[in-house]
Amino acid sequence: MSGDHTRTKQWLLLAVMPVVVLVQSGCEGPPSDRIQGYVEGEYIYVASPYAGQLSSLSVRRGGQVNLGDPLFALDQVSEKAARDEAERRLGQALANLEDVKKGKRPSEIESLKAELKSAQVALRLSVQEVTRQEGLKSMPGAAVEMEVDRARAMQNQNQQRVAQLKADLHTALLGTRADQIAAAEAEVHAREAALAKAEWALAQKRQAAPKAGFVFDTLYREGEWVGAGRPVIILLPPDHIKVRTFVSETKVGGIKLGDVVQITVDGVQGAIQGKVSYISPRAEYTPPVIYSQEARKKLVFLVEALFDQDAARDLHPGQPVDVRFNVAL
Known part of the structure:
Protein backbone atom coordinates (compact mmCIF):
# COMPACT_ATOMS: atom_id res chain seq x y z
CA MET A 1 0.00 0.00 0.00
CA SER A 2 2.80 2.40 0.81
CA GLY A 3 4.18 1.89 -2.70
CA ASP A 4 0.82 2.70 -4.24
CA HIS A 5 0.55 5.86 -2.12
CA THR A 6 4.01 7.00 -3.20
CA ARG A 7 3.18 6.47 -6.88
CA THR A 8 -0.06 8.43 -6.47
CA LYS A 9 1.80 11.44 -5.01
CA GLN A 10 4.25 11.34 -7.89
CA TRP A 11 1.44 11.37 -10.45
CA LEU A 12 -0.21 14.32 -8.68
CA LEU A 13 3.05 16.31 -8.73
CA LEU A 14 3.50 15.62 -12.43
CA ALA A 15 -0.06 16.79 -13.11
CA VAL A 16 0.22 19.99 -11.03
CA MET A 17 3.62 21.16 -12.31
CA PRO A 18 2.39 22.23 -15.80
CA VAL A 19 -0.45 24.17 -14.19
CA VAL A 20 1.99 25.99 -11.90
CA VAL A 21 4.25 26.78 -14.84
CA LEU A 22 1.31 28.13 -16.84
CA VAL A 23 0.10 30.26 -13.93
CA GLN A 24 3.56 31.68 -13.38
CA SER A 25 4.03 32.45 -17.06
CA GLY A 26 0.58 34.07 -17.20
CA CYS A 27 1.36 36.33 -14.24
CA GLU A 28 4.52 37.65 -15.77
CA GLY A 29 4.30 41.29 -16.86
CA GLY A 41 -4.83 62.95 -28.58
CA GLU A 42 -4.81 66.75 -28.36
CA TYR A 43 -7.94 67.85 -30.19
CA ILE A 44 -8.65 71.03 -32.11
CA TYR A 45 -12.10 72.47 -31.44
CA VAL A 46 -13.13 74.53 -34.48
CA ALA A 47 -15.66 77.27 -33.74
CA SER A 48 -16.85 80.65 -35.02
CA PRO A 49 -16.61 83.73 -32.78
CA TYR A 50 -20.13 84.67 -33.92
CA ALA A 51 -23.46 82.98 -33.35
CA GLY A 52 -25.75 81.82 -36.13
CA GLN A 53 -27.72 79.01 -37.67
CA LEU A 54 -25.61 76.21 -39.12
CA SER A 55 -26.31 76.51 -42.84
CA SER A 56 -23.88 73.89 -44.16
CA LEU A 57 -21.71 71.11 -42.77
CA SER A 58 -19.04 70.02 -45.24
CA VAL A 59 -17.51 67.04 -43.38
CA ARG A 60 -18.62 63.86 -41.67
CA ARG A 61 -17.41 62.25 -38.50
CA GLY A 62 -14.64 59.77 -39.22
CA GLY A 63 -13.44 61.47 -42.39
CA GLN A 64 -10.11 63.04 -43.24
CA VAL A 65 -9.57 66.70 -44.17
CA ASN A 66 -6.65 68.60 -45.64
CA LEU A 67 -5.39 72.03 -44.67
CA GLY A 68 -7.85 74.67 -45.88
CA ASP A 69 -10.74 72.32 -46.62
CA PRO A 70 -14.15 73.89 -45.78
CA LEU A 71 -15.66 72.56 -42.58
CA PHE A 72 -18.90 74.45 -41.93
CA ALA A 73 -20.72 77.72 -42.53
CA LEU A 74 -23.20 79.76 -40.49
CA ASP A 75 -25.85 82.09 -41.93
CA GLN A 76 -24.25 85.34 -43.15
CA VAL A 77 -27.17 87.71 -43.83
CA SER A 78 -26.30 90.26 -41.14
CA GLU A 79 -22.57 90.19 -41.84
CA LYS A 80 -23.09 90.61 -45.60
CA ALA A 81 -25.30 93.63 -45.01
CA ALA A 82 -22.67 95.16 -42.71
CA ARG A 83 -19.96 94.51 -45.30
CA ASP A 84 -22.01 96.13 -48.08
CA GLU A 85 -22.69 99.18 -45.94
CA ALA A 86 -19.00 99.53 -45.13
CA GLU A 87 -18.15 99.34 -48.85
CA ARG A 88 -20.60 102.13 -49.69
CA ARG A 89 -19.33 104.35 -46.90
CA LEU A 90 -15.76 103.85 -48.09
CA GLY A 91 -16.76 104.82 -51.62
CA GLN A 92 -18.40 107.97 -50.28
CA ALA A 93 -15.25 108.88 -48.30
CA LEU A 94 -13.03 108.32 -51.36
CA ALA A 95 -15.25 110.54 -53.52
CA ASN A 96 -15.18 113.27 -50.88
CA LEU A 97 -11.37 113.09 -50.73
CA GLU A 98 -11.08 113.49 -54.49
CA ASP A 99 -13.49 116.40 -54.39
CA VAL A 100 -11.58 118.36 -51.74
CA LYS A 101 -8.31 117.81 -53.61
CA LYS A 102 -9.71 119.35 -56.80
CA GLY A 103 -10.75 122.70 -55.32
CA LYS A 104 -13.20 124.87 -57.36
CA ARG A 105 -14.74 123.56 -60.56
CA PRO A 106 -13.48 125.06 -63.87
CA SER A 107 -16.74 126.94 -64.42
CA GLU A 108 -16.45 128.57 -60.98
CA ILE A 109 -12.87 129.63 -61.70
CA GLU A 110 -13.94 131.16 -65.06
CA SER A 111 -16.67 133.08 -63.28
CA LEU A 112 -14.15 134.51 -60.81
CA LYS A 113 -11.86 135.53 -63.69
CA ALA A 114 -14.75 137.33 -65.42
CA GLU A 115 -15.64 139.18 -62.23
CA LEU A 116 -12.00 140.21 -61.82
CA LYS A 117 -11.86 141.62 -65.35
CA SER A 118 -15.04 143.60 -64.77
CA ALA A 119 -13.67 144.99 -61.52
CA GLN A 120 -10.43 145.99 -63.21
CA VAL A 121 -12.35 147.88 -65.90
CA ALA A 122 -14.36 149.67 -63.24
CA LEU A 123 -11.14 150.57 -61.44
CA ARG A 124 -9.65 152.12 -64.59
CA LEU A 125 -12.79 154.19 -65.12
CA SER A 126 -12.73 155.37 -61.51
CA VAL A 127 -9.09 156.44 -61.86
CA GLN A 128 -9.97 158.44 -64.96
CA GLU A 129 -12.91 160.02 -63.16
CA VAL A 130 -10.69 161.13 -60.29
CA THR A 131 -8.26 162.72 -62.73
CA ARG A 132 -11.09 164.54 -64.54
CA GLN A 133 -12.65 165.85 -61.38
CA GLU A 134 -9.33 167.08 -60.04
CA GLY A 135 -8.85 169.02 -63.34
CA LEU A 136 -12.16 170.81 -62.86
CA LYS A 137 -11.05 172.25 -59.53
CA SER A 138 -9.16 175.07 -61.30
CA MET A 139 -12.28 176.28 -63.11
CA PRO A 140 -14.02 179.21 -61.36
CA GLY A 141 -17.51 178.60 -60.09
CA ALA A 142 -17.28 174.88 -60.39
CA ALA A 143 -18.47 173.01 -57.31
CA VAL A 144 -16.17 170.06 -57.82
CA GLU A 145 -14.84 169.39 -54.30
CA MET A 146 -17.61 166.98 -53.47
CA GLU A 147 -17.37 165.25 -56.82
CA VAL A 148 -13.64 164.76 -56.37
CA ASP A 149 -14.21 163.05 -53.01
CA ARG A 150 -16.92 160.85 -54.50
CA ALA A 151 -14.64 159.82 -57.38
CA ARG A 152 -11.79 158.99 -55.00
CA ALA A 153 -14.12 156.87 -52.85
CA MET A 154 -15.26 154.92 -55.90
CA GLN A 155 -11.65 154.38 -56.92
CA ASN A 156 -10.80 152.98 -53.49
CA GLN A 157 -13.85 150.72 -53.59
CA ASN A 158 -12.91 149.35 -56.99
CA GLN A 159 -9.32 148.77 -55.83
CA GLN A 160 -10.58 146.72 -52.87
CA ARG A 161 -12.90 144.78 -55.14
CA VAL A 162 -10.05 143.91 -57.52
CA ALA A 163 -7.84 142.83 -54.60
CA GLN A 164 -10.64 140.63 -53.21
CA LEU A 165 -11.30 138.90 -56.51
CA LYS A 166 -7.59 138.28 -57.07
CA ALA A 167 -7.37 136.61 -53.64
CA ASP A 168 -10.50 134.51 -54.33
CA LEU A 169 -9.11 133.41 -57.67
CA HIS A 170 -5.76 132.49 -56.12
CA THR A 171 -7.51 130.46 -53.41
CA ALA A 172 -9.68 128.69 -55.99
CA LEU A 173 -6.61 127.68 -57.97
CA LEU A 174 -4.87 126.37 -54.84
CA GLY A 175 -7.68 123.94 -53.97
CA THR A 176 -8.78 122.88 -50.47
CA ARG A 177 -6.66 123.63 -47.44
CA ALA A 178 -4.18 120.99 -46.26
CA ASP A 179 -5.98 120.35 -42.98
CA GLN A 180 -9.25 119.66 -44.82
CA ILE A 181 -7.48 117.21 -47.11
CA ALA A 182 -5.89 115.52 -44.07
CA ALA A 183 -9.32 115.20 -42.45
CA ALA A 184 -10.73 113.63 -45.62
CA GLU A 185 -7.81 111.19 -45.81
CA ALA A 186 -8.33 110.20 -42.17
CA GLU A 187 -11.99 109.54 -42.94
CA VAL A 188 -10.96 107.25 -45.80
CA HIS A 189 -8.60 105.28 -43.52
CA ALA A 190 -11.35 104.89 -40.92
CA ARG A 191 -13.75 103.59 -43.56
CA GLU A 192 -11.12 101.17 -44.85
CA ALA A 193 -10.66 99.80 -41.34
CA ALA A 194 -14.42 99.44 -40.93
CA LEU A 195 -14.61 97.53 -44.22
CA ALA A 196 -11.74 95.24 -43.18
CA LYS A 197 -13.53 94.50 -39.92
CA ALA A 198 -16.79 93.76 -41.71
CA GLU A 199 -15.05 91.43 -44.18
CA TRP A 200 -13.30 89.63 -41.31
CA ALA A 201 -16.63 89.16 -39.51
CA LEU A 202 -18.15 87.78 -42.70
CA ALA A 203 -15.23 85.39 -43.21
CA GLN A 204 -15.57 84.07 -39.65
CA LYS A 205 -18.98 82.67 -40.50
CA ARG A 206 -17.15 80.14 -42.70
CA GLN A 207 -14.50 77.96 -41.08
CA ALA A 208 -11.85 75.90 -42.86
CA ALA A 209 -9.54 73.22 -41.54
CA PRO A 210 -6.61 74.86 -39.71
CA LYS A 211 -4.62 71.63 -40.11
CA ALA A 212 -4.94 68.34 -41.91
CA GLY A 213 -6.33 65.61 -39.74
CA PHE A 214 -9.08 63.21 -38.69
CA VAL A 215 -12.63 64.46 -38.10
CA PHE A 216 -13.10 63.10 -34.61
CA ASP A 217 -16.65 64.41 -34.15
CA THR A 218 -19.30 66.86 -35.37
CA LEU A 219 -21.32 68.48 -32.61
CA TYR A 220 -24.18 70.16 -34.53
CA ARG A 221 -26.49 69.34 -37.42
CA GLU A 222 -27.51 71.64 -40.26
CA GLY A 223 -30.32 73.97 -39.21
CA GLU A 224 -29.35 74.07 -35.55
CA TRP A 225 -28.45 77.31 -33.79
CA VAL A 226 -24.79 77.56 -32.80
CA GLY A 227 -23.78 79.91 -30.01
CA ALA A 228 -20.84 82.26 -30.35
CA GLY A 229 -17.59 80.42 -29.70
CA ARG A 230 -19.24 76.99 -29.51
CA PRO A 231 -17.22 74.25 -31.27
CA VAL A 232 -18.87 72.66 -34.28
CA ILE A 233 -16.09 70.32 -35.44
CA ILE A 234 -13.46 68.40 -33.43
CA LEU A 235 -10.29 67.63 -35.38
CA LEU A 236 -7.40 65.37 -34.46
CA PRO A 237 -4.27 66.14 -36.53
Whole structure:
Protein backbone atom coordinates (compact mmCIF):
# COMPACT_ATOMS: atom_id res chain seq x y z
CA MET A 1 0.00 0.00 0.00
CA SER A 2 2.80 2.40 0.81
CA GLY A 3 4.18 1.89 -2.70
CA ASP A 4 0.82 2.70 -4.24
CA HIS A 5 0.55 5.86 -2.12
CA THR A 6 4.01 7.00 -3.20
CA ARG A 7 3.18 6.47 -6.88
CA THR A 8 -0.06 8.43 -6.47
CA LYS A 9 1.80 11.44 -5.01
CA GLN A 10 4.25 11.34 -7.89
CA TRP A 11 1.44 11.37 -10.45
CA LEU A 12 -0.21 14.32 -8.68
CA LEU A 13 3.05 16.31 -8.73
CA LEU A 14 3.50 15.62 -12.43
CA ALA A 15 -0.06 16.79 -13.11
CA VAL A 16 0.22 19.99 -11.03
CA MET A 17 3.62 21.16 -12.31
CA PRO A 18 2.39 22.23 -15.80
CA VAL A 19 -0.45 24.17 -14.19
CA VAL A 20 1.99 25.99 -11.90
CA VAL A 21 4.25 26.78 -14.84
CA LEU A 22 1.31 28.13 -16.84
CA VAL A 23 0.10 30.26 -13.93
CA GLN A 24 3.56 31.68 -13.38
CA SER A 25 4.03 32.45 -17.06
CA GLY A 26 0.58 34.07 -17.20
CA CYS A 27 1.36 36.33 -14.24
CA GLU A 28 4.52 37.65 -15.77
CA GLY A 29 4.30 41.29 -16.86
CA PRO A 30 5.91 42.86 -19.89
CA PRO A 31 9.67 42.54 -20.32
CA SER A 32 11.71 44.62 -17.91
CA ASP A 33 12.78 47.07 -20.63
CA ARG A 34 9.18 47.91 -21.50
CA ILE A 35 6.67 50.15 -19.72
CA GLN A 36 2.95 50.26 -20.18
CA GLY A 37 1.42 53.43 -21.63
CA TYR A 38 -1.49 54.70 -23.68
CA VAL A 39 -2.22 56.85 -26.72
CA GLU A 40 -3.42 60.41 -26.10
CA GLY A 41 -4.83 62.95 -28.58
CA GLU A 42 -4.81 66.75 -28.36
CA TYR A 43 -7.94 67.85 -30.19
CA ILE A 44 -8.65 71.03 -32.11
CA TYR A 45 -12.10 72.47 -31.44
CA VAL A 46 -13.13 74.53 -34.48
CA ALA A 47 -15.66 77.27 -33.74
CA SER A 48 -16.85 80.65 -35.02
CA PRO A 49 -16.61 83.73 -32.78
CA TYR A 50 -20.13 84.67 -33.92
CA ALA A 51 -23.46 82.98 -33.35
CA GLY A 52 -25.75 81.82 -36.13
CA GLN A 53 -27.72 79.01 -37.67
CA LEU A 54 -25.61 76.21 -39.12
CA SER A 55 -26.31 76.51 -42.84
CA SER A 56 -23.88 73.89 -44.16
CA LEU A 57 -21.71 71.11 -42.77
CA SER A 58 -19.04 70.02 -45.24
CA VAL A 59 -17.51 67.04 -43.38
CA ARG A 60 -18.62 63.86 -41.67
CA ARG A 61 -17.41 62.25 -38.50
CA GLY A 62 -14.64 59.77 -39.22
CA GLY A 63 -13.44 61.47 -42.39
CA GLN A 64 -10.11 63.04 -43.24
CA VAL A 65 -9.57 66.70 -44.17
CA ASN A 66 -6.65 68.60 -45.64
CA LEU A 67 -5.39 72.03 -44.67
CA GLY A 68 -7.85 74.67 -45.88
CA ASP A 69 -10.74 72.32 -46.62
CA PRO A 70 -14.15 73.89 -45.78
CA LEU A 71 -15.66 72.56 -42.58
CA PHE A 72 -18.90 74.45 -41.93
CA ALA A 73 -20.72 77.72 -42.53
CA LEU A 74 -23.20 79.76 -40.49
CA ASP A 75 -25.85 82.09 -41.93
CA GLN A 76 -24.25 85.34 -43.15
CA VAL A 77 -27.17 87.71 -43.83
CA SER A 78 -26.30 90.26 -41.14
CA GLU A 79 -22.57 90.19 -41.84
CA LYS A 80 -23.09 90.61 -45.60
CA ALA A 81 -25.30 93.63 -45.01
CA ALA A 82 -22.67 95.16 -42.71
CA ARG A 83 -19.96 94.51 -45.30
CA ASP A 84 -22.01 96.13 -48.08
CA GLU A 85 -22.69 99.18 -45.94
CA ALA A 86 -19.00 99.53 -45.13
CA GLU A 87 -18.15 99.34 -48.85
CA ARG A 88 -20.60 102.13 -49.69
CA ARG A 89 -19.33 104.35 -46.90
CA LEU A 90 -15.76 103.85 -48.09
CA GLY A 91 -16.76 104.82 -51.62
CA GLN A 92 -18.40 107.97 -50.28
CA ALA A 93 -15.25 108.88 -48.30
CA LEU A 94 -13.03 108.32 -51.36
CA ALA A 95 -15.25 110.54 -53.52
CA ASN A 96 -15.18 113.27 -50.88
CA LEU A 97 -11.37 113.09 -50.73
CA GLU A 98 -11.08 113.49 -54.49
CA ASP A 99 -13.49 116.40 -54.39
CA VAL A 100 -11.58 118.36 -51.74
CA LYS A 101 -8.31 117.81 -53.61
CA LYS A 102 -9.71 119.35 -56.80
CA GLY A 103 -10.75 122.70 -55.32
CA LYS A 104 -13.20 124.87 -57.36
CA ARG A 105 -14.74 123.56 -60.56
CA PRO A 106 -13.48 125.06 -63.87
CA SER A 107 -16.74 126.94 -64.42
CA GLU A 108 -16.45 128.57 -60.98
CA ILE A 109 -12.87 129.63 -61.70
CA GLU A 110 -13.94 131.16 -65.06
CA SER A 111 -16.67 133.08 -63.28
CA LEU A 112 -14.15 134.51 -60.81
CA LYS A 113 -11.86 135.53 -63.69
CA ALA A 114 -14.75 137.33 -65.42
CA GLU A 115 -15.64 139.18 -62.23
CA LEU A 116 -12.00 140.21 -61.82
CA LYS A 117 -11.86 141.62 -65.35
CA SER A 118 -15.04 143.60 -64.77
CA ALA A 119 -13.67 144.99 -61.52
CA GLN A 120 -10.43 145.99 -63.21
CA VAL A 121 -12.35 147.88 -65.90
CA ALA A 122 -14.36 149.67 -63.24
CA LEU A 123 -11.14 150.57 -61.44
CA ARG A 124 -9.65 152.12 -64.59
CA LEU A 125 -12.79 154.19 -65.12
CA SER A 126 -12.73 155.37 -61.51
CA VAL A 127 -9.09 156.44 -61.86
CA GLN A 128 -9.97 158.44 -64.96
CA GLU A 129 -12.91 160.02 -63.16
CA VAL A 130 -10.69 161.13 -60.29
CA THR A 131 -8.26 162.72 -62.73
CA ARG A 132 -11.09 164.54 -64.54
CA GLN A 133 -12.65 165.85 -61.38
CA GLU A 134 -9.33 167.08 -60.04
CA GLY A 135 -8.85 169.02 -63.34
CA LEU A 136 -12.16 170.81 -62.86
CA LYS A 137 -11.05 172.25 -59.53
CA SER A 138 -9.16 175.07 -61.30
CA MET A 139 -12.28 176.28 -63.11
CA PRO A 140 -14.02 179.21 -61.36
CA GLY A 141 -17.51 178.60 -60.09
CA ALA A 142 -17.28 174.88 -60.39
CA ALA A 143 -18.47 173.01 -57.31
CA VAL A 144 -16.17 170.06 -57.82
CA GLU A 145 -14.84 169.39 -54.30
CA MET A 146 -17.61 166.98 -53.47
CA GLU A 147 -17.37 165.25 -56.82
CA VAL A 148 -13.64 164.76 -56.37
CA ASP A 149 -14.21 163.05 -53.01
CA ARG A 150 -16.92 160.85 -54.50
CA ALA A 151 -14.64 159.82 -57.38
CA ARG A 152 -11.79 158.99 -55.00
CA ALA A 153 -14.12 156.87 -52.85
CA MET A 154 -15.26 154.92 -55.90
CA GLN A 155 -11.65 154.38 -56.92
CA ASN A 156 -10.80 152.98 -53.49
CA GLN A 157 -13.85 150.72 -53.59
CA ASN A 158 -12.91 149.35 -56.99
CA GLN A 159 -9.32 148.77 -55.83
CA GLN A 160 -10.58 146.72 -52.87
CA ARG A 161 -12.90 144.78 -55.14
CA VAL A 162 -10.05 143.91 -57.52
CA ALA A 163 -7.84 142.83 -54.60
CA GLN A 164 -10.64 140.63 -53.21
CA LEU A 165 -11.30 138.90 -56.51
CA LYS A 166 -7.59 138.28 -57.07
CA ALA A 167 -7.37 136.61 -53.64
CA ASP A 168 -10.50 134.51 -54.33
CA LEU A 169 -9.11 133.41 -57.67
CA HIS A 170 -5.76 132.49 -56.12
CA THR A 171 -7.51 130.46 -53.41
CA ALA A 172 -9.68 128.69 -55.99
CA LEU A 173 -6.61 127.68 -57.97
CA LEU A 174 -4.87 126.37 -54.84
CA GLY A 175 -7.68 123.94 -53.97
CA THR A 176 -8.78 122.88 -50.47
CA ARG A 177 -6.66 123.63 -47.44
CA ALA A 178 -4.18 120.99 -46.26
CA ASP A 179 -5.98 120.35 -42.98
CA GLN A 180 -9.25 119.66 -44.82
CA ILE A 181 -7.48 117.21 -47.11
CA ALA A 182 -5.89 115.52 -44.07
CA ALA A 183 -9.32 115.20 -42.45
CA ALA A 184 -10.73 113.63 -45.62
CA GLU A 185 -7.81 111.19 -45.81
CA ALA A 186 -8.33 110.20 -42.17
CA GLU A 187 -11.99 109.54 -42.94
CA VAL A 188 -10.96 107.25 -45.80
CA HIS A 189 -8.60 105.28 -43.52
CA ALA A 190 -11.35 104.89 -40.92
CA ARG A 191 -13.75 103.59 -43.56
CA GLU A 192 -11.12 101.17 -44.85
CA ALA A 193 -10.66 99.80 -41.34
CA ALA A 194 -14.42 99.44 -40.93
CA LEU A 195 -14.61 97.53 -44.22
CA ALA A 196 -11.74 95.24 -43.18
CA LYS A 197 -13.53 94.50 -39.92
CA ALA A 198 -16.79 93.76 -41.71
CA GLU A 199 -15.05 91.43 -44.18
CA TRP A 200 -13.30 89.63 -41.31
CA ALA A 201 -16.63 89.16 -39.51
CA LEU A 202 -18.15 87.78 -42.70
CA ALA A 203 -15.23 85.39 -43.21
CA GLN A 204 -15.57 84.07 -39.65
CA LYS A 205 -18.98 82.67 -40.50
CA ARG A 206 -17.15 80.14 -42.70
CA GLN A 207 -14.50 77.96 -41.08
CA ALA A 208 -11.85 75.90 -42.86
CA ALA A 209 -9.54 73.22 -41.54
CA PRO A 210 -6.61 74.86 -39.71
CA LYS A 211 -4.62 71.63 -40.11
CA ALA A 212 -4.94 68.34 -41.91
CA GLY A 213 -6.33 65.61 -39.74
CA PHE A 214 -9.08 63.21 -38.69
CA VAL A 215 -12.63 64.46 -38.10
CA PHE A 216 -13.10 63.10 -34.61
CA ASP A 217 -16.65 64.41 -34.15
CA THR A 218 -19.30 66.86 -35.37
CA LEU A 219 -21.32 68.48 -32.61
CA TYR A 220 -24.18 70.16 -34.53
CA ARG A 221 -26.49 69.34 -37.42
CA GLU A 222 -27.51 71.64 -40.26
CA GLY A 223 -30.32 73.97 -39.21
CA GLU A 224 -29.35 74.07 -35.55
CA TRP A 225 -28.45 77.31 -33.79
CA VAL A 226 -24.79 77.56 -32.80
CA GLY A 227 -23.78 79.91 -30.01
CA ALA A 228 -20.84 82.26 -30.35
CA GLY A 229 -17.59 80.42 -29.70
CA ARG A 230 -19.24 76.99 -29.51
CA PRO A 231 -17.22 74.25 -31.27
CA VAL A 232 -18.87 72.66 -34.28
CA ILE A 233 -16.09 70.32 -35.44
CA ILE A 234 -13.46 68.40 -33.43
CA LEU A 235 -10.29 67.63 -35.38
CA LEU A 236 -7.40 65.37 -34.46
CA PRO A 237 -4.27 66.14 -36.53
CA PRO A 238 -1.71 63.31 -36.75
CA ASP A 239 1.00 65.43 -35.15
CA HIS A 240 -1.28 65.90 -32.13
CA ILE A 241 -1.28 62.19 -31.35
CA LYS A 242 1.23 61.09 -28.72
CA VAL A 243 1.98 58.29 -26.31
CA ARG A 244 1.99 58.92 -22.58
CA THR A 245 3.60 56.68 -20.00
CA PHE A 246 4.76 56.96 -16.42
CA VAL A 247 8.38 56.11 -15.68
CA SER A 248 9.64 55.23 -12.25
CA GLU A 249 12.05 57.46 -10.33
CA THR A 250 14.84 54.95 -10.82
CA LYS A 251 14.57 55.01 -14.64
CA VAL A 252 13.57 58.59 -15.50
CA GLY A 253 17.13 59.85 -15.02
CA GLY A 254 18.28 57.80 -17.99
CA ILE A 255 15.73 59.33 -20.38
CA LYS A 256 16.43 62.54 -22.32
CA LEU A 257 14.44 64.68 -24.73
CA GLY A 258 14.85 63.37 -28.26
CA ASP A 259 15.62 59.82 -27.17
CA VAL A 260 14.30 57.20 -29.57
CA VAL A 261 11.46 55.03 -28.27
CA GLN A 262 9.57 52.09 -29.70
CA ILE A 263 6.01 51.15 -28.96
CA THR A 264 4.17 47.95 -29.65
CA VAL A 265 0.41 47.86 -30.11
CA ASP A 266 -1.85 44.86 -29.73
CA GLY A 267 -2.80 43.47 -33.10
CA VAL A 268 -0.17 45.51 -35.00
CA GLN A 269 2.85 43.76 -36.43
CA GLY A 270 6.22 45.30 -35.64
CA ALA A 271 7.13 48.30 -33.52
CA ILE A 272 6.43 52.00 -34.15
CA GLN A 273 9.33 54.34 -33.60
CA GLY A 274 9.12 57.84 -32.11
CA LYS A 275 11.02 60.32 -29.96
CA VAL A 276 10.65 61.60 -26.42
CA SER A 277 9.00 65.03 -26.60
CA TYR A 278 8.31 65.83 -22.94
CA ILE A 279 9.50 64.74 -19.49
CA SER A 280 7.50 66.09 -16.60
CA PRO A 281 9.57 67.91 -13.95
CA ARG A 282 7.10 66.89 -11.27
CA ALA A 283 6.42 63.50 -9.73
CA GLU A 284 2.89 62.17 -10.02
CA TYR A 285 3.04 60.79 -6.47
CA THR A 286 4.73 62.55 -3.55
CA PRO A 287 4.88 60.64 -0.25
CA PRO A 288 4.47 62.66 2.95
CA VAL A 289 7.26 64.08 5.12
CA ILE A 290 10.36 62.41 3.65
CA TYR A 291 11.48 60.33 0.70
CA SER A 292 12.24 57.00 2.27
CA GLN A 293 13.80 54.27 0.18
CA GLU A 294 10.46 52.51 -0.11
CA ALA A 295 8.57 55.71 -0.90
CA ARG A 296 11.00 56.72 -3.65
CA LYS A 297 10.12 53.56 -5.52
CA LYS A 298 6.54 54.81 -5.78
CA LEU A 299 7.50 58.02 -7.58
CA VAL A 300 6.63 58.14 -11.28
CA PHE A 301 7.17 60.85 -13.89
CA LEU A 302 5.06 61.54 -16.95
CA VAL A 303 6.93 61.04 -20.23
CA GLU A 304 5.45 61.76 -23.67
CA ALA A 305 6.60 60.67 -27.13
CA LEU A 306 5.64 61.89 -30.61
CA PHE A 307 5.67 60.00 -33.90
CA ASP A 308 5.79 60.89 -37.56
CA GLN A 309 2.40 61.54 -39.13
CA ASP A 310 2.22 58.33 -41.15
CA ALA A 311 2.77 56.24 -38.02
CA ALA A 312 0.50 58.40 -35.87
CA ARG A 313 -2.48 57.80 -38.19
CA ASP A 314 -2.47 54.14 -37.06
CA LEU A 315 -2.75 55.11 -33.39
CA HIS A 316 -6.03 55.80 -31.62
CA PRO A 317 -6.56 57.77 -28.38
CA GLY A 318 -7.06 55.47 -25.40
CA GLN A 319 -5.22 52.58 -27.03
CA PRO A 320 -2.88 50.75 -24.61
CA VAL A 321 0.72 50.29 -25.73
CA ASP A 322 4.05 49.01 -24.47
CA VAL A 323 6.88 51.56 -24.55
CA ARG A 324 10.56 50.73 -24.83
CA PHE A 325 13.13 53.47 -24.15
CA ASN A 326 16.80 53.92 -25.09
CA VAL A 327 16.45 52.19 -28.41
CA ALA A 328 19.57 52.30 -30.58
CA LEU A 329 19.06 53.56 -34.12
